[in-house]
Amino acid sequence: MDGEAVLLLGLHSIVNLIKTKEILKKDMDTSEVIHSVKVKRTLFNRKGVEINSEEAIESILQGKLIVYSKEKNIMLQFEPLPKELTRSIEPPANENVLQGPLDSFIEDMSTNIGIVRKKVSTAQLSVKTYTVGSDQKKSLSIVYLNDRADKSMIKKIISHIEMNQHTNILYLQHLYRFMGMRKWEVIPQFNNTEMPLEAVDGLNKGKVILFVDGYPFALILPHLLWDMFVQANDRNYAYPIMSAIRFLRVLGALITLIFPAIYVALVAVNPEILKIELALSIAQSREGIPYPPFVEITIMLLILELIIEASIRLPLSIGPTVTMVGGIVIGQAVVDAKLVSNLLIIIVAATSIANSSVVGFQNALILRLLKYVVVIFASIYGVLGILSGLVFISAYFASREIFGIPYISLAKRRGEIG
Structure with missing residues (x-):
């Protein structure tokens, strides 16, 4: 500018550098201050503040622009035009928030990183961005705190990215293989959140947070078992209330896994466990039903899965109405037709409600799948089969690792992680 070079320092994700440079150049060109002090005087007129290098780092993290004149060895803090972090920023569409911030990520990765930077104002925040894909290029960023993240885990993530940098990422399944994860893994490798x-x-x-350009979610690594029951927003409540809410989520997961299996075990395999009055009541409710409890509950669980899928796929204007009416009509019809018992309708409804109590839709999908494993064990071995199924699931969870961290971990070497 006017024969004198200056260096502009700022974060592109939260500063509109292009428009800011235009305004700065316009001020320089129209200034009548003599050349020797033009840079400093012009910026001071626009509320520039001379700072040192340590203050400059803090200012950059807060979204300020730093103008450095090498010739005069002057470093000035400048209030730039901020980048509009908008789609606009809307409340989360897939996750409900109570007493917490009502913002969410959008499809623009730079905007998402800017949102995180506004909430984490520290020099320890590191962002590494890569361009991946062979013919369909996409940007992929990893975000972490240098003083808290596991260094070995970060090295593994970066090595996978660098080895597979020419692999196209169109869906999350591609990202799983991109990160070296097994194709048929049941448990989710990432905790998706908007x-x-x-x-x-x-x-x-x-x-570690992964951002993929065009994907309006943050992918949190590693995803551990305790993430199924814990939400950051819980800490906005008093501690006893927070503990009670998390206990209800654990209880909901157990109900989802055990209730259908208990019905099969007690009705078909071990009815002698029940009191005689309860056994007679259940037997009376099943009078006239032509097939065993295992087939009965499998049919109802599959119908419930279809109703849930239909509620997701149908338009929002008619989806809730169709699924509610369909559920009521089907439930009443199958009972009147003596295809299922009244008790089973109660159990299926309770299972559906409990399944939705855990955090994250992907975690609810795990429980929806694993409950069939326990039902199969219960249909063969009864009450012992329920215990065997739970042991099998626990052993499977205990054998899983995500980038060297056990899935059932509650803490890491650097403090709490769950």
């Missing part, structure tokens, strides 16, 4: 509060909480726990 809430910045959850992403920031993950960073503070030493986790």
